Amino acid sequence: MIPLQQVLVLSALLFSLGVYGVLARRNAVLIIMSVELMLNAVNINFIAFAVYLAPNKVVGLVFAIFVIVVAAAEAGLALAIILRVYRNERTANVDEVDLLKW
Amino acid sequence: MDDITRFLPELIVLVTAGLVVLVDLFVPDKRVLPWLTLLGLAVSAGWTVGLIVAGGQGRAFGDMLRVDAFSLFFLFLFQAVAAVVVLSAIDFVGQMPDRQGEFYALVLTVATGAMLLSGANDLIMIFISLELTSISQYALAGFMRDSRSSEAGLKYLLLGAVSTATLLYGMALLFGLTGTTALPGIATALHSASDNLRPAYLLAATLLAAGFGFKMAIFPFQMWVPDVYEGAPTPVSAYLSVASKAAAFAIVLRIFFEALGDSRISSEWANLFAVLAAISMTLGNVVAIQQRNIKRLFGYSSVAQAGNFLVGIAAVSASSGRFTIGASGVLFFVAAYAFTNLGAFLAIIAISDAIGSENIADYAGLGRRAPWLAAILAFCLVSLTGLPPTAGFFAKVYIFNAAIQAKFVWLVVIAVLNTLVSAVYYLGVLRVMYLGESKAEGRVRAGLPISFGMAVSALGVLVFGVAPGPLLTAAQKAADVFAVH
Amino acid sequence: MSGVGPVSAFYVLAVLSIGSALMVMAARSIIHAVLFLVLFFVSLAAMFVLLSADFVAVAQLLVYAGAIGVLVVFAILLTPSREQRGMETKFVGPGLLAGAVVAGTVIFIAFNTNWPTASNDFPSTVDAIGQALLNRWALPFEIASVLLIAAMIGAIVIVGGRGVDLDPGAAGPSARLVRRER
Numbered sequence: 001m002i003p004l005q006q007v008l009v010l011s012a013l014l015f016s017l018g019v020y021g022v023l024a025r026r027n028a029v030l031i032i033m034s035v036e037l038m039l040n041a042v043n044i045n046f047i048a049f050a051v052y053l054a055p056n057k058v059v060g061l062v063f064a065i066f067v068i069v070v071a072a073a074e075a076g077l078a079l080a081i082i083l084r085v086y087r088n089e090r091t092a093n094v095d096e097v098d099l100l101k102w
Numbered sequence: 103m104d105d106i107t108r109f110l111p112e113l114i115v116l117v118t119a120g121l122v123v124l125v126d127l128f129v130p131d132k133r134v135l136p137w138l139t140l141l142g143l144a145v146s147a148g149w150t151v152g153l154i155v156a157g158g159q160g161r162a163f164g165d166m167l168r169v170d171a172f173s174l175f176f177l178f179l180f181q182a183v184a185a186v187v188v189l190s191a192i193d194f195v196g197q198m199p200d201r202q203g204e205f206y207a208l209v210l211t212v213a214t215g216a217m218l219l220s221g222a223n224d225l226i227m228i229f230i231s232l233e234l235t236s237i238s239q240y241a242l243a244g245f246m247r248d249s250r251s252s253e254a255g256l257k258y259l260l261l262g263a264v265s266t267a268t269l270l271y272g273m274a275l276l277f278g279l280t281g282t283t284a285l286p287g288i289a290t291a292l293h294s295a296s297d298n299l300r301p302a303y304l305l306a307a308t309l310l311a312a313g314f315g316f317k318m319a320i321f322p323f324q325m326w327v328p329d330v331y332e333g334a335p336t337p338v339s340a341y342l343s344v345a346s347k348a349a350a351f352a353i354v355l356r357i358f359f360e361a362l363g364d365s366r367i368s369s370e371w372a373n374l375f376a377v378l379a380a381i382s383m384t385l386g387n388v389v390a391i392q393q394r395n396i397k398r399l400f401g402y403s404s405v406a407q408a409g410n411f412l413v414g415i416a417a418v419s420a421s422s423g424r425f426t427i428g429a430s431g432v433l434f435f436v437a438a439y440a441f442t443n444l445g446a447f448l449a450i451i452a453i454s455d456a457i458g459s460e461n462i463a464d465y466a467g468l469g470r471r472a473p474w475l476a477a478i479l480a481f482c483l484v485s486l487t488g489l490p491p492t493a494g495f496f497a498k499v500y501i502f503n504a505a506i507q508a509k510f511v512w513l514v515v516i517a518v519l520n521t522l523v524s525a526v527y528y529l530g531v532l533r534v535m536y537l538g539e540s541k542a543e544g545r546v547r548a549g550l551p552i553s554f555g556m557a558v559s560a561l562g563v564l565v566f567g568v569a570p571g572p573l574l575t576a577a578q579k580a581a582d583v584f585a586v587h
Numbered sequence: 588m589s590g591v592g593p594v595s596a597f598y599v600l601a602v603l604s605i606g607s608a609l610m611v612m613a614a615r616s617i618i619h620a621v622l623f624l625v626l627f628f629v630s631l632a633a634m635f636v637l638l639s640a641d642f643v644a645v646a647q648l649l650v651y652a653g654a655i656g657v658l659v660v661f662a663i664l665l666t667p668s669r670e671q672r673g674m675e676t677k678f679v680g681p682g683l684l685a686g687a688v689v690a691g692t693v694i695f696i697a698f699n700t701n702w703p704t705a706s707n708d709f710p711s712t713v714d715a716i717g718q719a720l721l722n723r724w725a726l727p728f729e730i731a732s733v734l735l736i737a738a739m740i741g742a743i744v745i746v747g748g749r750g751v752d753l754d755p756g757a758a759g760p761s762a763r764l765v766r767r768e769r
Contacts, residue, residue: 002597007638008697010601015271016690017608022264023682024675027617029662031260033624036655037608038267040631042274043647047640049278053703058715059283062724063226064643065716067270068650069731070233073738074266075655077237078259079662080742081244084252086666093668094260095676109726116733123740163726204744211737218730230727234734241741255745278702302700305692 007048015041026093028082032075039071108153108162108169111146111177112217115184118142119210126203136192136551139206140185143213147181150174165284166227167218175433175580176220176352183345183440184213189555190448191337193455205245211238212341216349220356225273225283228353232269232317235349236262239342243334254333261316261326269313275306276361285361292364300367307362307371311378314357317350320408321382328393328401336454339397340447343404344440351411351436355429359418359584368418376416376513382409383520391527395460396450399527403486404443406524410498411435413505413517420507428508430581431501434574438485438493438566445559446482449475452548452556462531467540475548476535478560483528485563488521493566493573500574596637604630615674617663621656628652642713 014037021034043064050060086092106113121142122135153159159169167173187209195205215235222228240262244255277283279302280291292303316323331339358371386406393399414435417428453468453475454460468476485492498521502514548556566573607627614620628651635644720728 002594004702005697006597006601009694010605012690012693012697013605014608015267015693016686017605017612018267019689020682020686021612022260023678023685025612026674026676027668028256028260029617029659029666030620030674032263033611033620033659035260035263035267036624036651037611037627038264039270040628040651042267042270043643044631044634045271045274046277047635047638047643049274049281051638051640053278053281056281058712058719059281060277061640061643061712061716062719063229063273063277063283064640065646065720066226066230066727066731068643068646070230070266070734072650072654073233073237073735074259074263075658077240077738077742077745078263079658080746081240081252081255081259082662083665084244084247084745085249085256088247088249088252091668092666094256164723166724166726201744201747204740207740208737211733214733224727226724226727227730230730230734234730234737237734237741238737241737241745244741244745247745252745279700281703296701298699298701302696305696 004048004052007044007052011041011044011048014038014044026095028085028092028094029079031094032078032082036071036075039067043067104158104160105162107158108160109167111150111153111181112214114146114149115142115181115210115214115217118146119207119214122206122210123203132196132199132202135202135206136188136195139188139210142210143181143185143188147178150177150181161223162221164224165286166224167221168223169221170580170583171576172352172356172433172580172583173217173221175437175576176348177217179348179437179440180213180216180220180345183341183348183444184209186444186448186555186559187337187341187345189551190340190444190451191335192551193549194335194337194451201245205242208238208242208245209341211235212242212345216345216352219349220352222353223285223356225277225285225288228357229270229273232349232353233266235346236266236317239338239346242338242341243330245338246335250333251335254330257326257333258330261323265313265316265323268309268316272306272309272313275302275309279303279306285357288361289364292362292367295366303362303367304370307358307367308374310357311354311371311374314350314354315378317346318354318408318411319347319405320378320412321385321405324382324385324405324408327405328398331401331404332395332397332460336397336447336451339400340444340451343400343447344443347404347408347411348436348440351415351432354415355432355584358415359426359429363418363584365419372416372418372508375412376510379409379412379416380513380516382406382412383517384409384523387520387523387527391523391530393527394462396454396462396465396531397460399462399531400443400446400450403524403528406520407439407443407486409520410501410517411439413510413513414501416510416513417501417504417508419509420504425578425581425585427504427581428501429584430574430577431497431504433577433580434570435497435501437573437577438497438563441559441562441566442482442485442492442494445556445563446479446486448552448556448559449479449482452552453479453546456546456548457542462534463538464541465531465534466538467535467542468546469536471540471542471544472546472548474553475546475556478556480532480535481560482563483532485567487525487528491564491567493563493570496567496570593637597634600630600634600637604634617668618660621659621663624659625652625656628656640712642716 018038218231240259390402414428414432485494488498610623
């Protein structure tokens, strides 16, 4: 049986990769992809805890479903805003979008 | 039926949002939309009063939603804030005939999310209501489609999404430690948890604080505030600075005082919040002094004010009888700040629309050109500084008192010094308005709806400053929800 | 999840997901990054099946690998970059540091905590999730639908209107559109 700790390590590594991507990537689309990475890491946690924990396992799974729903809504709106910024500025790089200080 | 009657204040607002979109589709005269929105908010407030009168407090939908003194306090606050924002936005939205309905609908969904958040009693419910407010606010920030507005929307959304992920990581850890998402269940599990679990609980609390810190706009997650306030349409900035912040503080109070309030970890997170409070205040005030744009100034000022609220959260250990003084102080301060900041922002909207500038230097001579607008802005600035006879004065005294009782004397010293620093820029705007030489001439006037909103806000600031009794009683009753059992 | 098969499958999938996530971070072209992101989503879906969360795995495939993957591809097609200079901001160092700190803290605590684990039998989750969504979590379930509509309205309002893209000199109904926009 895989120890719970190893699943948690996997999610921690994926989450920190997302943190790196958010800080280091220039393109707004890539930043959104990094956020999706972080949200997926969270989902691994929820499912691992749900599966390894005795009382009412379904709670974690339901939470994971809600995370997926919100991630989809957020990604949709994010790409709409990126599209609008691109039409205005002809770029999707966050450090070139500098009318306001970034 | 109890479920529905207790959920009805939110449901009415939600139905109004749908109606506004439909009416926008079928009715050519768009001027009815803001009044329909206000009508919905008024009906919702009326039903909330009915709930109090009929004693309809309790749980709804299992234990997803609580209707208690705490959530009722915030229901009224959010209804009032949304109504004032609608009043302030009528002229602004009137310039965009093709999407008026969507604007008011999004204002209402933000209010729905915030209202649900003040009563949410389960991590899943908290998450969903928080996201409802946030996503609607991202859309509102980018509403104008021009460069500045869409950049504000992009920046707000990217950083908001990161904060959501951080928050969720904290919630996942909390779920793993306790096996439940219900706040009372988490409190029970924490109470009986072994000492070995303490670091993990503290990590979860830190991640939650970081996630909510973005919405509260405190250090180190404050960098979006001035840019988004500057870039977003001004009525939206006013809305963000009040509703988003108040909702975040409401849920932080409920999670930290109810679920994580056990004395085994509460002193640690109280220290964390005390340090964040000191840094937020100092950073916000020092940077605000250098600002030339009035909206950026208010952005940094709101970071500093959030630091003031945090003082009350750090003072978790100061209790009087059954309730914690810190929590009631935060509630009073949030309400006072809401009216003050809305009054100030409405005055800024009216002035900037008339003189076509957001630069503080261009406010020179407004004391003569627009005596009423300048007086209201001046009065709100005095309240933000924390001078009598305003609500801001009483709020600061009360919350500092709580901090002293909680043995955070160093924090109060820093806070008082910060009040002096903040006086420099708040009163600096006053000096420009009344002593500066105006380049332009002519009277500056405001429309009727926005004037009405300003009058309501200024009256609130005055009444809560002169006679704070009723609001204070309400805040203490609300804080009583987190009574030490 | 015991026996040689599932255990080795776990490690294969763990390496695959971390590897594809690393490639998302390191890829020089955005299109490659998206392809690795979809691979990452799929490997996580397999991981969820392994953890006996079958319904979430299907949702992961449909929503993430399907919908979000396609959405991101569209976003990239609609926002082509002109130049191929660096893909990174000046925050590479702080980013590495922040990532290392987060991973270090969480892993340290994960190993030093006696997680309250228990044995598990997980026959079918679809039933249980359906019951839970429509009973205990009925209210968040309804609010989620409001959230999706709010996001949709927001996206339409922000993207809709062709004010910037159209040539103001164009004749016909589109020209009228532009003037109304301004």
